[in-house]
Amino acid sequence: MTTIQSQISAVRALMADACRAAGRADDAVSLLAVSKTFDADAVLAAFAAGQRAFGENYLQEAVPKITALNHLPLQWHCIGPVQSNKTRLVAEHFDWVQTVDRAKIAERLSQQRPAHLPPLQVCIQVNVDGGATKSGVLPDAALALAQAVAGLPGLRLRGLMCIPEPAPDFATACTVFKRARALFDAMNASGLALDTLSMGMSADLQAAIASGSTMVRVGSAIFGARPHAVSETSRPVLPA
Numbered sequence: 001m002t003t004i005q006s007q008i009s010a011v012r013a014l015m016a017d018a019c020r021a022a023g024r025a026d027d028a029v030s031l032l033a034v035s036k037t038f039d040a041d042a043v044l045a046a047f048a049a050g051q052r053a054f055g056e057n058y059l060q061e062a063v064p065k066i067t068a069l070n071h072l073p074l075q076w077h078c079i080g081p082v083q084s085n086k087t088r089l090v091a092e093h094f095d096w097v098q099t100v101d102r103a104k105i106a107e108r109l110s111q112q113r114p115a116h117l118p119p120l121q122v123c124i125q126v127n128v129d130g131g132a133t134k135s136g137v138l139p140d141a142a143l144a145l146a147q148a149v150a151g152l153p154g155l156r157l158r159g160l161m162c163i164p165e166p167a168p169d170f171a172t173a174c175t176v177f178k179r180a181r182a183l184f185d186a187m188n189a190s191g192l193a194l195d196t197l198s199m200g201m202s203a204d205l206q207a208a209i210a211s212g213s214t215m216v217r218v219g220s221a222i223f224g225a226r227p228h229a230v231s232e233t234s235r236p237v238l239p240a
């Protein structure tokens with residue numbers, strides 16, 4: 001077994017433990033393998049371990065990788081910021097985009113989605129902690145944006161995604177993640193049919209799962225430390 005394969009098994013075991021601890025079904029949470037900065041061979045190793053969904057942040061890196069692996073039944077998620085001059089590449093190459101935070105971007109993605117492809121699956125990125133990244137719609141504006149996305153023919157609204165600032169401990173991480181879950185539940189109560197709450201990364205996936213995440217996005221715990229990781233923490237936020 002390669003390192004990547006054994007790390008995927010370890011991550012899946014952590015996820016199953018966290019689900020059980022939270023009284024959730026073992027398969028309540030799906031795993032998105034974040035392959036940014038790692039090459040097509042790393043994706044192939046993960047594929048051999050049964051992994052099908054991959055996340056990428058940087059289009060100039062992602063598009064050649066997606067094209068090279070086109071013969072495999074992979075699902076590609078765009079999890080990086082989408083600028084309006086890059087919407088066409090996202091619409092043409094990805095299955096999902098998790099970082100929609102403006103109606104204008106959503107409209108362009110819908111218009112540019114090729115007719116022969118299924119609708120682009122969309123999560124609205126929400127800024128749940130007023131984080132310094134400044135990406136994401138504020139919680140108060142999320143419902144209106146979601147309703148706009150739901151009305152666009154080239155898109156299919158699936159849910160919410162968030163990237164809170166790294167928390168100092170498990171309880172603090174849960175407080176922020178639970179705020180996202182409450183927003184998700186409130187939006188469903190107001191008539192939307194969201195099935196995806198994308199939150200939790202290598203360092204805080206247990207807290208996210210304890211708080212109601214349905215998809216964790218895991219990079220370094222699967223593929224190892226990234227060569228040019230900038231200002232990211234890898235400190236795990238473990239249950240108390």
Ligand SMILES: *Cc1c(COP(=O)(O)O)cnc(C)c1O
Pocket residue numbers: 034036057079080163201202203217218219220221233234
């Ligand atoms: C890089 C990245 C991840 C994965 O982070 P790890 O800490 O390596 O698990 C998850 N989500 C987003 C949006 C990312 O940019």
